[in-house]
Amino acid sequence: MRALPSRIFLPFGLVMASMLTFGCGAGSNGGASQSSQNGNNPVSNVQTITVNAGPASVYVDGAFTSVTVCVPGSTANCQTIGGILIDTGSSGLRILSSALTISLPQQTNPSGSPIAECAAFADGITWGPVQTADVKMAGEQASSLPIQVIGSANFSNIPGNCTAQGVPMDDLANLGANGLLGVGQAIQDCGSACTTSGQGVYFACPSSGCTDTPESLVLQVQNPVASFATDNNGVIIELPAVSGGEASVSGSLIFGIGTQSNNGLGGATVFGTDPFGDFSTTYKSTAYLSFLDSGSNGIFFLDSTTTGMPVCASLNFLYCPASAQTISVVNNAQAGTNGASAPASFPVGNGLTLVSTNNTAINGLAGPFPGLIDFGLPFFFGRNVFTAFDGKSTPGGTGPYLAY
Amino acid sequence: MKIRMALAMTIAVTALAPCFPAGASLGGDMTSVRDDQVKMQGTLRTTSIDSYNVHEIQTPGGVVVREYVSLSGSVFGVAWQGRSHPDLHQVLGAYYDQYVQAVQAQRAQRHGRGPVLIEQPGLVVQMGGHMGSLTGRAFIPQSLPVGMRREEIR
Numbered sequence: 001m002r003a004l005p006s007r008i009f010l011p012f013g014l015v016m017a018s019m020l021t022f023g024c025g026a027g028s029n030g031g032a033s034q035s036s037q038n039g040n041n042p043v044s045n046v047q048t049i050t051v052n053a054g055p056a057s058v059y060v061d062g063a064f065t066s067v068t069v070c071v072p073g074s075t076a077n078c079q080t081i082g083g084i085l086i087d088t089g090s091s092g093l094r095i096l097s098s099a100l101t102i103s104l105p106q107q108t109n110p111s112g113s114p115i116a117e118c119a120a121f122a123d124g125i126t127w128g129p130v131q132t133a134d135v136k137m138a139g140e141q142a143s144s145l146p147i148q149v150i151g152s153a154n155f156s157n158i159p160g161n162c163t164a165q166g167v168p169m170d171d172l173a174n175l176g177a178n179g180l181l182g183v184g185q186a187i188q189d190c191g192s193a194c195t196t197s198g199q200g201v202y203f204a205c206p207s208s209g210c211t212d213t214p215e216s217l218v219l220q221v222q223n224p225v226a227s228f229a230t231d232n233n234g235v236i237i238e239l240p241a242v243s244g245g246e247a248s249v250s251g252s253l254i255f256g257i258g259t260q261s262n263n264g265l266g267g268a269t270v271f272g273t274d275p276f277g278d279f280s281t282t283y284k285s286t287a288y289l290s291f292l293d294s295g296s297n298g299i300f301f302l303d304s305t306t307t308g309m310p311v312c313a314s315l316n317f318l319y320c321p322a323s324a325q326t327i328s329v330v331n332n333a334q335a336g337t338n339g340a341s342a343p344a345s346f347p348v349g350n351g352l353t354l355v356s357t358n359n360t361a362i363n364g365l366a367g368p369f370p371g372l373i374d375f376g377l378p379f380f381f382g383r384n385v386f387t388a389f390d391g392k393s394t395p396g397g398t399g400p401y402l403a404y
Numbered sequence: 405m406k407i408r409m410a411l412a413m414t415i416a417v418t419a420l421a422p423c424f425p426a427g428a429s430l431g432g433d434m435t436s437v438r439d440d441q442v443k444m445q446g447t448l449r450t451t452s453i454d455s456y457n458v459h460e461i462q463t464p465g466g467v468v469v470r471e472y473v474s475l476s477g478s479v480f481g482v483a484w485q486g487r488s489h490p491d492l493h494q495v496l497g498a499y500y501d502q503y504v505q506a507v508q509a510q511r512a513q514r515h516g517r518g519p520v521l522i523e524q525p526g527l528v529v530q531m532g533g534h535m536g537s538l539t540g541r542a543f544i545p546q547s548l549p550v551g552m553r554r555e556e557i558r
Binding site for chain 1: 465492507513520521535536
């Protein structure tokens with residue numbers, strides 16, 4: 001892919017050729033530069049996403065896509081599954097057992113015991129076996145990727161030290177999606193902590209029952225995009241601006257940052273984050289922990305005392321200001337990173353009114369969460385949001401970072 | 405090891421007390437609960453405020469758990485931050501089933517995923533953050549010492 005344009009531009013001289021190559025985003029510093037392809041067409045790196053009610057027909061402000069999973073090495077034994085929620089707040093692909101019709105190989109430890117996982121989220125846990133799949137989106141593929149299958153009948157006994165971490169989200173009613181596509185800054189869903197036992201995340205499950213086990217980094221459930229052969233240094237979520245509410249909107253999940261002509265940073269501001277995507281946001285002169293999480297269906301921030309907005313009478317997890325508000329904040333890179341700082345604003349409407357329509361794409365949906373700022377999907381409307389993966393090189397610097 | 409200052413709500417003393425037993429279950433009695441510090445294999449730091457004590461446990465896994473205990477020895481609040489949530493069976497004790505029912509009720513009405521915000525007359529549970537960076541707190545609102553604001557549990 002890189003060789004052919006260079007040959008074309010050779011008459012203009014090597015300098016011009018290298019400039020043009022760089023202009024195409026094919027710079028050798030890109031994390032995705034180790035292209036395995038030899039053709040002259042770049043891999044298709046655009047996956048359509050849709051904000052709609054999702055497979056449970058209940059969702060508001062969730063971005064869904066479809067993912068194709070195959071038995072590793074097979075092109076016939078595959079399934080394309082829709083209704084997968086895109087989640088920049090986590091890493092790894094998780095699919096409900098009830099949505100999976102093909103049989104994937106089970107990951108086992110050297111003793112032959114199957115490996116299962118307890119993944120902890122803010123609002124609950126997902127429990128189920130770690131299995132292996134070739135994962136395909138657009139023209140990209142992650143080969144032999146560990147994924148989690150949630151709610152498998154063969155793993156119905158959830159260990160006590162898993163339910164200790166939250167209420168299970170093991171079916172469509174509780175998850176609201178057929179699965180989660182975790183494309184956050186982290187490469188693995190646990191990381192180095194889980195290479196020692198006692199974390200309550202990975203379990204070996206012989207017939208006698210499941211016990212906590214260490215799990216090496218390569219075997220952990222991990223960010224599928226980071227395992228792509230190309231365009232693997234980050235993602236962009238592009239959604240149109242939404243004024244008030246719309247029945248549904250469509251956008252794109254673009255793979256890679258600065259690796260092709262369609263995924264350059266342009267004028268986006270890069271904010272360094274910690275390895276899990278956390279940074280800092282200032283509101284009314286006070287700095288709070290913050291993060292961008294497309295898997296949160298509103299902007300959840302602070303409390304009524306701090307914001308001056310009451311929560312809704314019957315829905316204490318949403319704000320219900322008497323009139324629409326515009327909240328102004330300053331986003332700051334995580335301390336010790338690139339020092340970036342830039343203002344941002346977002347609307348907050350009456351939550352009760354907003355969710356009483358048939359709209360599924362709603363700008364202005366927000367609620368409280370004391371002490372932090374969770375920029376959920378509404379913050380993504382009208383912004384192209386870049387998520388650069390931990391340790392991956394991009395034209396905007398080495399991840400982890402976010403940019404918009 | 406506890407020194408009272410005349411001014412309320414100011415930190416009186418911070419001391420390392422690695423063998424001090426930490427209260428655990430919400431609503432429980434310090435003398436009747438397990439030693440969380442041993443269970444979590446963490447280091448303990450005790451801070452005394454005028455009307456309550458805070459037992460802060462830092463686990464090797466990078467989770468900080470703060471247990472708020474009244475001067476009479478009753479655990480009225482727990483807050484945490486780190487890679488995982490703490491053992492909610494242990495933290496919530498007798499309130500665990502009430503918490504599970506409240507989470508399921510909230511899921512049924514919330515149109516998607518977001519932080520847990522349970523606000524009941526006898527129980528507040530808030531769980532937020534995201535994978536790898538989780539935070540939360542649980543407390544019994546009517547058991548807070550007179551004059552203490554709920555924002556102090558964090």
